[in-house]
Amino acid sequence: MSVPLADEGDDVPTITPYRDGPLILRGSFRIEDQDGNEIDPGRETVALCRCGKSGLKPFCDGAHRRAGFRAASGPSRERHVAALRRADLDGPSDDA
Ligand code: FES
Numbered sequence: 001m002s003v004p005l006a007d008e009g010d011d012v013p014t015i016t017p018y019r020d021g022p023l024i025l026r027g028s029f030r031i032e033d034q035d036g037n038e039i040d041p042g043r044e045t046v047a048l049c050r051c052g053k054s055g056l057k058p059f060c061d062g063a064h065r066r067a068g069f070r071a072a073s074g075p076s077r078e079r080h081v082a083a084l085r086r087a088d089l090d091g092p093s094d095d096a
Contacts, residue, residue, distance in 0.1 A: 019073040022047035022060035031058070 013027040025031075025046050031039040039058065047060035051069035054061045 017050065017071070017073050018047075020070050021051075021064055023050050024048075 011028040013025065013029040016024045016026070018024055025041075025048055026044070029041075031041055031046075033039060041059075048058050049056075049060045049064070050071065051060075051064035051067055053063035053067040053069065055063065
């Protein structure tokens with residue numbers, strides 16, 4: 001997979017974790033399920049659920065507000081390089 005560099009224009013895919021809310025995905029991106037089937041986002045900027053309560057996963061439907069979901073915009077703790085390498089090989093861990 002090739003990820004464009006930041007100086008390649010406005011089409012760089014950007015993921016912004018919103019405080020107490022979804023992951024906002026902007027730029028040029030493609031969303032696929034685990035079988036490689038494209039999921040049509042229906043728009044150029046999408047909100048992806050990270051609270052687990054959406055009835056429209058993988059998209060946010062606002063349920064995080066009713067659920068009282070709390071999360072910082074930045075990382076909740078520092079991740080070590082070894083853990084990141086393991087996650088690359090094994091996929092995300094339960095505590096990622
Ligand atoms: S983050 Fe909005 S419904 Fe989960």
